[in-house]
Amino acid sequence: MSARSVADWLDPRLDLAAALANREARPAAGGLSLGIDLGTSDVVSMLVDADARPVAVCLDWADVVRDGIVWDFFGAVKIVREQLEKLSAWVGDALPGRAATSFPPGTDPRISVNVIEAAGLEVADVIDEPSSVAALLRLDRAAVVDIGGGTTGIAVVDRGKVAYSGDEPTGGHHVSLALAGHRRISLDEAESVKRDERNARRREEIWPIVRPVFEKMAAIVEEHLRGPARQYAVDTLYLSGGSCAMPGVLELFARVFDGMRVILPRHPLYLTPLAIAAHGLPHGEGA
């Protein structure tokens, strides 16, 4: 089975996720699947239809997960409960009582499971993050690079399974720190300047300030792919995670990984949440 097209299959779904974030659900018929992604920067609950198209998305920026563990358990449960209330108000009885969730490779899956159960849901499925992306896109052999809030994760998928993974502590938080330090502004202000996609010129201006942080991330990925993961001879790299939305990231990675195919989906912030939600579909739209 060949990989799914990013332009034709994935991007329209990610556009839909971005358009629906924290807005009312769109009308949809039939069985919905719920996925919950607990990240270092945010908690995302996504409902998808049988065709893996987003129906509703709740996103809260939150500081409940650090270093791959839920350090604010009650805060995490509270956010998930509030998101469920919103989803329930939007879709009523169509809200499933079970959810799929995920964990970064090398961490304990029980951590996310405990939060989901404490929020009153049954856990439909739990899968590591890059495997969910590999399943969603039907990847056979590729590297999935997830640059989230706290870390850069590298996973090598071989014959559809994660064969190698690594996680290093440089992520979007460090991008914001570099910007805050340079501009002498607060970390919160740096976060919102960085994420403000409406102001393209200002984001272009900050690229030279934050580029060294992304260069470090690319160097980390390079060390893994050209070092311990060399045997897999990866020739395609998928960029995922909210930090990859920064203009300049694709060009930087394409330059460093010259000769490889480097793919950046639109709205990479929603790729893992979409993959998790799709993984919970009865016939595994993601499988």
Ligand SMILES: Nc1ncnc2c1ncn2[C@@H]1O[C@H](COP(=O)(O)OP(=O)(O)OP(=O)(O)O)[C@@H](O)[C@H]1O
């Ligand atoms: N439009 C944007 N431009 C640049 N950075 C962005 C944008 N949107 C989100 N980010 C950054 O992406 C990061 C969050 O991405 P993501 O949700 O993938 O991480 P996470 O899953 O919470 O973290 P981790 O995977 O490390 O646990 C944050 O650092 C945030 O500032």
Ligand SMILES: [Mg+2]
């Ligand atoms: Mg993440």
